[in-house]
């Protein structure tokens with residue numbers, strides 16, 4: 001049992017995720033080229049870059065969603081809490097419990113709000129009604145939508161607005177207490193008001209959860225993130241504090257991108 | 264930790280193996296059907312000689328001892344060919360006309376009712392078509408027949424024609440709806456009339472789809488049994504006129520099978536084998552015409568490297584080889600289809616060009632400008648003909664259903680509804696109670712087998728197999744093949760395997776087992792379709808929370824696909840209820856109450872055939888027909904109610920792990 005603790009947990013250290021010499025291939029196509037990057041705990045890190053530069057690809061490596069893609073080959077190491085998540089003896093379920101994900105398009109399950117949020121906890125063996133209800137309340141509160149939804153827990157999640165659906169998805173991801181939350185363009189399908197709510201939410205969450213967010217929206221990255229990584233054609237061109245990237249980038253490509261001259 | 268980890272891995276592995284096995288079931292079934300029919304037909308082939316069997320004209324089972332036995336099926340081959348030709352002429356033409364009308368000319372509010380009419384027509388059991396033919400068409404024809412004989416070529420053509428109409432119409436409709444809108448826009452932009460666009464541009468560009476529709480219509484006509492024997496006259500001879508009786512391959516099998524033994528029996532199975540071969544070849548040709556043949560071959564070659572399953576890849580290649588050879592014949596067609604497809608994805612201008620050449624031929628005036636022919640009245644006439652064809656279909660359906668409803672109601676009044684429906688029966692008194700029980704038992708047995716297998720197979724195809732992989736294609740091909748096999752062939756297979764080899768004899772169990780093989784493709788396809796409609800993003804969300812594949816399938820995918828599974832169930836029930844030929848051979852045709860699943864029993868359709876064929880129980884036959892019609896309409900209503908509403912095009916699943 002002791003062994004279980006050791007191998008089965010990802011205790012996030014000051015460096016939440018450490019990526020070293022990462023190369024990724026879809027078949028013969030190399031989508032990521034020698035990425036080295038440390039994501040700090042308790043911060044929001046933004047990935048920016050033109051379409052097709054590999055942002056989503058890198059993000060999906062961190063919870064190993066790329067395992068589902070045929071012909072995807074990954075080199076290098078991803079360490080969380082000092083453990084290589086692609087190493088032997090790593091339980092995918094445990095990894096994904098610790099590294100949650102929110103997708104571009106809101107994708108709540110076509111069941112009730114309540115069942116959406118309890119899906120994860122049930123998966124991890126929680127059956128007790130009171131505990132589940134407490135988790136639902138807690139998750140919705142953390143997603144800042146408890147007041148909105150507390151009377152509609154048994155309503156279908158598909159009846160919610162797009163913005164609500166996305167926040168529900170965040171609540172669903174939070175239900176299993178992840179330490180890291182991956183967000184792939186979580187607001188690109190939403191209106192400005194919903195987008196604002198989710199940005200606020202991220203700022204509140206980062207105390208407890210390390211957030212990595214992919215965004216096409218420069219202002220969004222500038223507003224909410226602490227660090228920003230700029231990608232181009234599979235390479236990490238520049239990675240620094242958001243302030244520096246947006247005010248005084250080192251590389252010319254970065255400057256051209258953030259001032260809107262390509263991509 | 265290791266243990267838990269391994270346990271879930273083992274669970275996933277076992278589940279995958281189970282699904283894969285289920286998916287192979289269709290392949291195994293087709294192989295078994297071919298194998299067993301060939302095996303049981305060999306004595307006849309050996310006794311008679313293949314050439315003699317196929318091309319000699321005397322069919323004389325050993326009434327005067329084995330020495331005088333002769334088994335030549337040429338008259339039956341000719342009979343089936345004529346019947347099919349007649350049916351195609353009538354049902355094929357009408358079917359295409361109906362489809363063109365529904366897709367292009369029908370006022371919007373009549374569209375749904377017409378589509379529903381077509382699907383009701385498809386669901387009506389063949390015994391009802393046969394009885395309707397016997398009671399209405401044959402007497403009418405007898406009145407105008409020079410030899411006073413109403414049965415024969417024309418009667419069969421008419422009955423079979425109505426029967427294949429829905430097959431042709433619904434597939435043609437699909438093909439027409441798949442024609443890119445750009446064609447129509449392009450044609451209109453050129454100033455063509457709507458009629459010209461439809462008949463010169465749109466219909467011709469759906470040619471390959473329409474040939475497939477007609478091909479499947481042929482398959483249905485060749486394999487039809489019960490309706491044919493009721494109106495064909497059933498004399499083994501070459502018919503010389505429209506009113507001459509004749510025998511088809513299927514008719515010969517079902518009429519002799521109940522008493523034949525020895526070489527005679529083997530000869531009947533061999534007849535079934537010939538029929539099966541014809542269907543297989545037909546399927547091969549259709550497969551090639553669809554233009555898939557060439558594309559598939561290329562994929563087969565290129566993907567050999569990535570072969571996941573070595574063993575399966577060999578089978579796959581052998582099969583690909585077979586179909587490629589078929590495809591070579593149709594290479595030119597395939598090429599054309601490809602060109603059309605290319606154009607379809609291209610800009611409107613291509614369509615416009617097609618339209619120009621289609622309408623104008625090569626005609627240009629002196630300055631090299633194209634000459635626009637005057638909008639001829641010809642196309643208007645075609646449009647009117649389509650409308651007339653649709654009217655004929657509607658009238659036929661109304662007439663048939665009205666006839667059964669009126670006669671059935673009268674019959675119920677005369678026999679006493681409650682008495683006939685639920686009475687004790689026995690000793691000269693007829694009752695449908697045994698049919699209720701038998702039909703229920705048959706439905707229960709076949710669903711209990713084919714639903715789990717079909718669902719598992721569909722799960723394998725959608726959730727596990729790489730989409731577009733060789734395995735998926737092979738399984739899908741075999742599933743399609745299985746669904747094209749005539750029910751009489753399933754009947755023979757059931758007799759050989761379940762009745763004889765397993766010693767079940769005439770029994771509900773044997774009938775149910777046979778039906779379960781028969782409805783498997785229906786289940787697989789309906790469930791597959793609904794699984795594909797479950798958005799990929801649901802699966803992603805589940806995986807991202809840490810769920811494994813089995814958990815995701817069980818908790819998310821299957822619940823979302825419940826409608827599809829329900830549809831599959833209802834479709835299967837429809838198929839079972841209207842089946843008669845296969846059941847006649849396997850479950851027998853007794854009128855009494857079955858004592859268990861090992862005793863024989865008659866479903867409604869078989870019961871109706873018995874009443875109808877004995878000639879003594881007209882009322883009972885009509886009343887049973889009414890019950891069947893009500894069931895068919897109810898099933899259509901249910902499917903319509905639960906069917907996928909077309910409003911949202913849900914993202915398709917493209918990839919999986």
Ligand SMILES: Nc1ncnc2c1ncn2[C@@H]1O[C@H](COP(=O)(O)OP(=O)(O)OP(=O)(O)O)[C@@H](O)[C@H]1O
Nearest residue numbers: 026029031049050051052053054055056057058069
């Ligand atoms: N499953 C896959 N198979 C093959 N190639 C892929 C696959 N997924 C992504 N790619 C390719 O990898 C590259 C990076 O894709 P990725 O989705 O990571 O880009 P992105 O930066 O997220 O772009 P976007 O901003 O449009 O989301 C692209 O060229 C894409 O075509």
Ligand SMILES: [Mg+2]
Nearest residue numbers: 055056057184
């Ligand atoms: Mg992306």
